[in-house]
Amino acid sequence: MAFFELRGVSKSYGSGSQRTSVLADINLEIREGELLAVVGFSGSGKTTLISLMAGLIEPDAGHVLLDGAEIDGPGPDRGVVFQNYSLLPWLTVHGNVLLAIRHVHAGRPRQEQSELADHYIDMVGLMPARDKYPRALSGGMRQRVSVARGLATDPRVMLLDEPLSALDALTRATLQDEIEQIWRRDRKTAVLITNDVDEAILLADRIVPLRPGPGATLGPSFEVALDRPRDRTAINHDPTYKKIRAQVTQYLMLVGRSHRRAGRRSAPALPDLRPLDLGPPRSRVVR
Amino acid sequence: MSNKVRVIRGLDMVGLGLLVPFVKLATGEAPRTQAREILQSVGLPVLAIGAFLLAWSLLASSVETSIGSVPGPIAVATEAGNLVADHRAERAKEAAFYERMETLKLKYAEEGKPWKDRRYSGKPTYFDQILTSLKTVFAGFVLASLIAVPLGILCGLSDRFYAALNPLIQVFKPVSPLAWLPIVMILVSALYTSADPMFEKSFISSAVTVALCSLWPTLVNTALGVASVDPDHMNVARVLKLSQMERVFKIVLPSALPLIFTGLRLSLGVGWMVLIAAEMLAQNPGLGKFVWDMFQNGSSQTLAQIMVAVFTIGLIGFALDRMMSFVQSLVSFDVAPAKA
The missing domain is CATH 1.10.3720.10 (MetI-like)
Structure with a gap:
């Protein structure tokens, strides 16, 4: 039996003729201790998918099961790292992490709770910024806090909703390495939503593409049989890496193209315009 | 954080942001920019207040009412001074009253007569x-x-x-x-x-x-x-x-x-x-x-x-x-x- 499972889940928004199906018949089984990446185009329903897993929204049909039991709304057993960090701006880094700890380790003395918060802040390397407010932090640092807060509840599953998509390329690479390191330490079951195939290959054990919506479904899963720790420069020359990358990219392009073709029927026809020559406009040329 | 930054932030918070260029000027930060800012944030309001006072005093003297002419800025300032002086005088009277009461109280106590505290009942200033x-x-x-x-x-x-x-x-x-x-x-x-x-x-x-x-x-x-x-x-x-x-x-x-x-x-x-x-x-x-x-x-x-x-x-x-x-x-x- 799968550890975390989505069985026949579908979700639509709106009602009547405005009703659009976002996800249709999603089936997914996640093994314990697995890091699974869901890769998809933007607007394909990735955030809806993770909200369903977190229990923030309820499926119209189907079931979300954790350890065989249907989930009942959101809870700290499924930690979420939100795309836009969602840090509370009136609390310091320590305060934000402590808020999560207070509710999971409510019985412990204050001192211990505070030390535990420091432990998670240290884990993401933010001890120098412990007493800073989120507005004083860079995007990468904010996301680190968000990761620390997600880990602080010691969840059974971590849900990462495009955690790095708002960051610049360099910060993104650093954080990818850090997330991989943290994950390797206790091999917590995790779902990573991303639109970056390289990120998925670098981090995940298995990749599942999300076919573009409306009525998005999941594609076949691709195992990432690469040894850890994965080195981002060495991996580029690894034949397995190249193969997986080619497979996933090809699959995504294929479903993307057929989706666009299907969509073109309803789109208005655009005039076939082409420039006659590529020189500067005549009138601008000074003689 | 330097003291200067702290002072500037404090001024901004209490809404005295117009003093900021003065602080910067005192520490020798870009004097020309500060001078321009001071001219704008202090010079212009002072100019406007001056124009207002001038218009007020010119118009006031030309209007006669049943209780005399409309007072100009100087008359009003004098009156403000009077109110302050009244307040001082009243406080002095009050102090004198309580001093008198203290001596009376001692006298009553010596003569063994019952004493009741009395409060000063002057007009409020x-x-x-x-x-x-x-x-x-x-x-x-x-x-x-x-x-x-x-x-x-x-x-x-x-x-x-x-x-x-x-x-x-x-x-x-x-x-x-x-x-x-x-x-x-x-x-x-x-x-x-x-x-x-x-x-x-x-x-x-x-x-x-x-x-x-x-x-x-x-x-x-x-x-x-x-x-x-x-x-x-x-x-x-x-x-x-x-x-x-x-x-x-x-x-x-x-x-x-x-x-x-x-x-x-x-x-x-x-x-x-x-x-x-x-x-x-x-x-x-x-x-x-x-x-x-x-x-x-x-x-x-x-x-x-x-x-x-x-x-x-x-x-x-x-x-x-x-x-x-x-x-x-x-x-x-x-x-x-x-x-x-």
């Missing part, structure tokens, strides 16, 4: 009246906040509650203090019938009227602040499974605090404006009564004295607003807090 006004407006403001903030939180949390209250809010919001006051005065004399009253009835009537008129901005802004909590923050609360109470105190209130304080600041402004009218009619011995008494008494100084009151009211209102703006910046998380 201009500064006493200012103090009364401030006490009254704060009493009304605190009363208004105690009602408006909890109600606003309930309105923000529950759409149904808001829908139920909204018509009442809309109808009562535009009512003038002059309409409330008679009702309040009648109710106060009917209900507040203690033999040894702690407060004057006029004080309570004025404070309640101030509260009735000034609670609306706080109510509406609190409701707005509570209702517009970032849904992402609510999602955080849901993932952590915070209880309803914890959600209110740890997520909703902190994020609504800046708007609540915007409301409080507006309320205090409205309260101060309403107070003068309320005091006039309720005969609460504050600035409003001062204006009314001067108007009734119709002496040659009347106009000048009322004008002093107008400037006093304006300056105090401005100071109150600055004060609230400072408190607001302390609780607000989108600008720097005091200790960072």
